[in-house]
Amino acid sequence: MSRLARPAARLATGSRVAGRRLAARLTAWVARGRRADLAGWRAALGCWLRVAALCLGLYLLWRLVRAIPDLMWLLSAAWLAIAWRAGKTTAAETPAEAPDGPDVEAVRTLLLEAMGDADAVHLKTVLAHLQEQGHGKGWTVGDLRARLEALGIPVHLKVKAPGSKSPTRGVRRSDLGPSPVVAEETSTAPSTAA
Template identity: 70%
Template structure:
């Protein structure tokens, strides 16, 4: 194996990693264009617009490189450095302190928070819950789609057309009927020793 084989292999592997990362970022950016307050084809219009912007950006970049071929040297240098850094082996990577995994919220705690945001109503919109969370210093940088994904991961269903007090139009939300205590919590409460004399 020649001396250049290992660096060439590292750049090739890193190039694949950079390409995957760019594709994942582009796909995530396009997916964030989906509107949760609309349904059908209207909800997907944001995705189509973002995809068109990406295609337009690639086309404009190609035209600029064609007009200024020397720019290709800069782009190639940037890509090579990014690929080299992307394929760091564990021995070469700088040691970082192990970060604690974020605590997964308890379903009962989330249920209590939803009931608090709901008040006396039978339902609450996700945007109201998100605003309530952010007032308490949680969920910074989240949008309604992030909140929805976290609720559904905890088996708390969300509905696309929920009517809540103080709102003119229905939008995605949670209903009180879906927030029954979990069977485990009910069993715990029923088996707890009574303190009444």
Template identity: 70%
Template sequence: MTRLARIADRVATGSQIVTRRVAARAAAWCARGRRDDLTGWRAALGIVARCVLLLFGAYLLARIVRALPALMWVLSTGWTIAAWRAGQPAPEAPADGSPPPDREAVRALLLEAMGDADAVHLRTVLAHLQEKGHGKGWTVADLRARLEALHIPVQPKVKAPGSKSPTRGVRRADLAPSPAPAEEASPASSTAA
């Protein structure tokens, strides 16, 4: 792969990630408009109002760009920078020379940090990693980038036990079980029956 192709691939991958993040944030913002004290269609009026606000904002932005085409340079530069940062590949090997972890090892670590809960915050996972001597100097953003590179979904708003507010984290439901334990479990359950 040529250098130009690697750059284009990184920007394209980053654009997909940024698009998903923006869409998830917009959807979460709209969903927070639902009123729990009302029922029926009245409860959804806040969602509709927020969707209308988003559409109106997109319309205004389009009108402003049509009136000031030079603004498109600023917007496209900002998008490209955000896509470049989001598309940064995970390092192939850690600085200590050990091989990069595979998805199953990371999944097991996440389940260990999760315990009996249905979700875990990334800051809790990072603290768990650092207790075991891994991830020294990492931030939550570094951990999130590495999880996303392993195709482990990171949710923007996760409510974990013992926390007062939702923040970025991983849900147990998003961690697909590995095929090997399922194959091992089926003969054991058939002999038990």
């Protein structure tokens, strides 16, 4: 691991977290524009006005950057500072980002446990399972996805799990390899037969 890998990973993680936080705040701000005292399109008019205000703000920012290209340096520096701070808080909250890192086999076992007899499991189900056991407090599905991908466990965009109405992000059993219990049984089966 190079000397710059850890700061680069912190910036990447922080940028992802800061982007999600910004998107969540903007989404919540737009959603607060809906009026409960009205019905139909009039109730959603406030949301549409807020979306229009966001689009106008982005357009004005784009025009400003086009007029003053050096402003991009300031915006980039501000985003780097935000990402650096968000990466620090994420690393402090996450025991999975310890220098040794999490045990991949323990994560595989947890995923297989959450999966049960099914061929796939949604990330929201895994997150609920984790939080029932007292882990991953404050994590979102996106945080869990980032950690799984960092461990080399593929997360698919559309996974259909039993009991779900629509496909969403999840993990498939075929990507995890054979279950440790099945692997033990197959390794001991030939020796008992001999």
